[in-house]
Amino acid sequence: MNENVFNSVKELIKKSKLPHAILIDGGSSSERDEVALYIASSFLCNSVLPCGMCKNCIKINNGSHPDVIITDPGLMNEKTFKVNVVRDIRKDVYVLPNESKYKVYILKGADKMNASAQNALLKTLEEPPSYARFILLCESRSAMLETIMSRVTAFGLGSGSGSVESEYETKADNLANELAIALSEVTELRFMQLSSAFEKDKDLFPLVLSSIQLIFRDAVAISTGSDLILSSHADTARILASKLSLKALIGLVGNTEEFFECLNKNANKNLLITRFCSVLRNTAYAG
Template structure:
């Protein structure tokens, strides 16, 4: 588990936690709310490690016995709540691992910290059992709920916790992180950072995904050929899209990024603002052949395609309509 210094972004959340520690006003219950991959576990891990650090500095020292135990996930006073069923955390699991255990004082630290990943999966009964502990916690207890959707928690639970919302990390920070930790070239980091919407976990996944690279190649091929496609070409292209059916949201989003780049470059001629910096020549060629109205029709068509698939409209029909919209809008 790293300390705060190793976390990219999330300055407001970190400053709140640092201030709480400095003023000795650490809450007994926190909710860290953010989408998958946004860094909730990393922030909770760092906070727990700093709280338990024996040297009591602003950040964890990383060297004391407590820090070493925390980093190896072997700290007796940092408890990660586990659950067997993939879609729910039961009342029995909360009682056994938290409600009953919290009555036992810390073994070696000032705090006893419980981290509950996927807290949106807590059943109503589990939340009510947890509520009793949150309302009257032992002075040493700190409970951290990690959730992708805090609104699924009971209002009574929400009202008794400090909620920290994970905010998107800047594209610049994401790009730098990818280049340093995944060692990918800058043009690839540009795409992954733009596509991740400030989510480093998502960016890491994209940077190491072979499927994402296949989808990117398919998007570039469509962008290159769409204007000159005949009906038969469209039918063949749509059939090839079946391979991406499980990843179609990624295809739509990446296609939207491409045409946003074309629209942006048409308006500004600014290369630095592009996600597809390695495709400047093709983007430049398309801007000279595209109208603002046509590009806006394409972006609108991508959104409509998403809506159609969400409404269970036939996959091939949806893709044919989208490809025709792109072709006609570039004419």
């Protein structure tokens, strides 16, 4: 289990700062479920951190709590998360909780929603009843609309737990960190040198993209006075926050989202990698 994510979640719970809409991506589906149920329990348990022993915690863990609604297109053998399921949620959300302070919706396979389903959900995320809480689970946030992403607090669990993969992931994460540091330097030489790694190994690109996006998000958080750091590179995020404008940082998050969208549409990876350098540098140092 991703300790970083668990610790961030626990910190938020302790400070009573858990947002009403959360997205969890990456990891295995059982890891995502574990974090989602933990968060749901923290909403409904009387202890600050879920005790695991009370009536609410037990019901949540065995899937029988009437105020924790779990939807899973996979269970119904659906390939997509249908818009009518979202519409049912939109109606159901106005029915008061049965026995608790909150009503928690856990939406598995949120990345299987098409744009119209996501737009339908967006309306509920924008103006939810005060007792409603949403936990969106998906393999990758890159399939989510930007408007949805702007309404949720996202936690990434990383990909897989096999040792080979995680070593590779560490490599990508370190490269993302070095690239982010290089981006804070006025000359582009170092950034160019580092991004030549993609020419040798194109598979690194999406992983680096997802790590560097998290660093940019953290830099935005720092710039706006939030202490919620999600990446493992808080120092780098601080450097970026001190050297780049907030507008530039938000632009960089947007750039990484656009690159994800292109990757999803199977755009030419070589071209994307070539553009990566110039797009990020331009955003960082525009104006």
